[in-house]
Amino acid sequence: MAPGLPVAMDRPHFIGIGGAGMSGIARILAQRGAAVAGSDAKESATADALREQGAVVHIGHAADHLADDATCVVVSSAIRPDNPELVRAAELGLPVVHRSDALAALMDGLRPIAVAGTHGKTTTTSMLAVALSALGLNPSYAIGGDLDAPGSNALHGTGDIFVAEADESDRSFHAYRPEVAIVLNVELDHHANYASMEEIYESFETFAARIVPGGTLVVSADHPGARELTRRLDGTVRTVTYGEAEDADVRVLSIVPQGLRSEVTVLLDDRKLTFAVSVPGRHYALNAVAALAAGVALGIPAADLSGAIAAYTGVKRRLQLKGEAAGVQVIDSYAHHPTEMTADLEAMRAAAGGSRILVAFQPHLFSRTRELGKEMGRALALADASAVLDIYPAREDPIPGVTSELIVEAARAAGADVTAVHDRDEVPEAVAGMARPGDLVLTMGAGDVTDLGPRILDRLAQQ
Template identity: 50%
Template sequence: MRVAVPDLITPADGLGRVHFVGIGGAGLSAIARIMLARGITVSGSDAVDSPTLEALRNAGARVSLGHEAANVESVDTVVVSTAVHDDNPEYVEAVRRGLVVLPRSAALASVMAGRRVVAVAGTHGKTTTTSLLTVALQAAGADPTYAIGGDLAETGTNADEGAGDLFVAEADESDGAFLVYEPYAAVVTNVEADHLDQWGTEEAYRAAFDEFAGRVDPDGFLVCIVDDPGARRLADVARATGLRVVRVGEGDADLRVSDLAFEGTTSSFTVVDDGTELGRVTLRIPGRHYVLDAAAALATGLRLGFSFDDLRRGLEGFGGTRRRMELKGEAAQVCVYDSYAHHPAEIAGDLAAARAVAGTGRVVVAYQPHLVSRTRLFGVAMGEALGAADEVVVLDVYLAREEADPAVTGALVADAVPLPAERVAFVPDFDAVPAEVVRRARPGDLVVTLGAGTVTQLGPRILALLADRDG
């Protein structure tokens, strides 16, 4: 459901008692955590219980399971997730009562008020880059407030209130939320067509990023990873308006990374900034795409005035973000990872990282396509990207906010995988997937579950079956 953004954003301390419909989601839970830390009275509801809801209760929120009109009787402002339908009883009651109703984007803008905002956008890599920047700034003593689409390994949460003036936020383009913010500085990791159910065309999607860059403070700056053609085009557009642009990449860039090396779960690279070699950085996460994300975070921190050594210390200590090449465990000499990749470019990046970690072992992937609209457009490209694995199990499409389409299933993806037929399986029965993966896995292999939906639940089940097999 789309809720209109008000013309004037009220700072969070002027919203009164705030209720979140769908409080367990990554976006709303982050805002709720920050409001709780500021002493704002917070309540919320969600369909099912979760560790996130329990953490919010422990932080002081009143959280209800299920959606009932009575949940908004004693509140002043209602924040609504985009996943909520317009017949939700809490939304209906809020409108009937004439309460202030805000979308997620406006609620996040309300907690940003009065802070120097650094917004991180892009088709892929937003969560990792926001996380890397947050940890780097913390190591440099900045103590930023942050709101991220995933939990930091260092803190176990996706948001926190900091004492400094900086606010680091993941800026989501999927529903146009990033066009509500007015950041001092921004980072764009890449611009590849996605979320065309929202934007309609690739041209409109690119134009939205142009508009986002236009919202950056004229006294601030924009960081773009220009190895990506879409971000390189954006950098040129933004620079032509007079905005200060910092180009990051392996090639022609203001901050350049070189001598990349990957060994096991680590990535290392040399940093050259404006022609001066600053030193070498070693990350505890594998993959070229993560090197570029870290370089963008580093470029941002340097332009904010922090030292290379302090920022490097934070980057090198970064322990990862949940669901971004996250190690779930090892059993029967098989390592199991989980990652959020759901776009062809993300699949390719994570499988390249998995290959480096696997060494002489094989890569076995269980992939769940996300959204009918995305699979219709990119299903063949998803399958082609999965060809970088040795064994592939494709699940059916995770529907999320859409209706099923019999013509668009996981079979569309599986049929496009460029591997021998015996090394690819389409398994529409979710509960049958763990056994199929374990049947294919050998000692020394790396298993990775990929996708933005329920596929993340499979890791523990795969590990349990592997352990039983080993026993």
């Protein structure tokens, strides 16, 4: 058993092992020498990647999937109390460990950088992981998305830095004790867990208070919610701000689009520094500046880190090019909150020149659609035409009266050309019927809309 592996986790069983957060922890534990097992609802490339790491992955949930010699059961907040494997764990008297506590244990003894915020966590965490790796620092990392292949969302590195995506959705980021924490933005989301912005602020204040003595909070100077958080903290933690605001400690002087790249110039310690960001969009450029500021706070020279950031070329589902057919490019976007949708559509508009932008959008969660459906519709008005799918429920039960029609109506009211497509299997035909050579098609949302990209390409190829 490798050093730093909690004894209770030498034979862990993960319920929902294929999830982005869970699979990363499972992978690191396997690399540290644990005998990892778990279950997931369906087969996936992630499940296969875990098996290649030596993990036992069952498909479906059943009590007998939990081995008698398991030492603990790892769960996320999405696992319901009546899950048969969780019920069996109680019968066996096994400890149940929340995903965040497992991740916190993996960081113990290392120098953690925890990346938080309503949007941009996966990208910023990925940028840091790739840049630090390019510098030969061999970090460990746990990311909410794959870098370049299934199973590339986590790594047990030999260095002393651990970069982790810190999820605020269920307050689980309160478990971490980072040396450096990043807060990219603060907005109201995850409506099943937060009733107000006041609760959101309190949660982020708790996260900031967990920074170790002498550590640093890197926080946006541009985002209103982040600025309010900084005001509330009132100097209780060492803070470095970044952004285009004139009072930012790391001030962004310019962001120059260059097709699917950007050139960024910042003022850092009274010196100008220009570097490349290999993904399009102002929001991704600002994420890169946050990564730069965090690395500098950890003691890494800015000139070295800025050059290494260019090694980051994207993460799956974050404006990922899936292919081209009949002169139409299909790009996958994880955006599911109105702010994210707007940012990705604006980025694609800047990169597309005169090309039309078409969107196949799948709303994620009934609670989010109820609260933000109108804003989602207005965001879709930035596209030239859209197809809106039914809501992807994920962990939620339906809410009476809440359907994707809320988004469709708002989009039409904003002047958008939008079509409701209730049968997911009809989306490829609908999108192909809209498209013409030179168009860009975005499959957008946090659910299984991502699976439609290859099907849209196949249908386009038949034209």
